[in-house]
Amino acid sequence: MPRNDTTEAQPHQGKRERYMQPSILLGLYLNASYGYELIQNIQEFGFVVGQAPPGMIYRHLHQLEEDGLVASEWKTEGTGPAKRMYQLTEDGKQMLAVWIDYMEKQARTLDAFVKRYRDEKPDQG
Amino acid sequence: MPRNDTTEAQPHQGKRERYMQPSILLGLYLNASYGYELIQNIQEFGFVVGQAPPGMIYRHLHQLEEDGLVASEWKTEGTGPAKRMYQLTEDGKQMLAVWIDYMEKQARTLDAFVKRYRDEKPDQG
DNA sequence: GAATATATATCCTATAAGGATATATGTCAA
């Protein structure tokens, strides 16, 4: 029994790169936000299918704050339970810029890989 | 002390997606080969910096064979110790095609992410 | 026959994702 099902378009059986950190950073770069809202919103970036598991979001937010890439404060105003509002720090913005560089390079590496494959088999791509 | 050094162009502190499986599959798609040679050659695809750790290559080759994506036989001819020569099976070729689809989509998702960032800050990209 | 290059294999650890579950607060309607 193959570990990977070749009939599906998703080659990973398990953990893939989710780009959780840059997704959260970009989310906060576009607008200050909080965990519950980020869960809904970062799927828009395309690396997470459906809603991200809450555990992952909060884990990342805690780590990001510990690393000084985001800062937070409780917001009790507005509707519903208190939210912990997060915003990027300067370090966080720099980190996002580093991610952007990396992701751009990664896209080019992926394109080159695909091209290498297709060039070998030009009639069946 | 930040967990990530924002002065470097590599945002990951630890494990990133290495695309080891598709790299090995493409390597074997281009030419039948064996572990020691793949260690030298797959860096060309750009996902591994320098030589891949032998442990990773052999681990993957064993798993790929168990999954029926590659087939192997000992080659005692030629110079040096015996090599285990690997080639793709039909399932392996299908799997590579699935990877190619996925990687192409991933490249587009990365591009869209970068664009989203740059559009927000058009003067400082 | 000692040193080096070739070649494969095994092992343990670290990192991050997957996913389940717990806890608490606010809202709204019967």
Added chain:
DNA sequence: TTGACATATATCCTTATAGGATATATATTC
């Protein structure tokens, strides 16, 4: 006024894969 539901955060355990060290064996070369 309480019960159901939505909002919001937090913690925990498991799994997948990468990192990296080490072991073993065979050819080659000097």
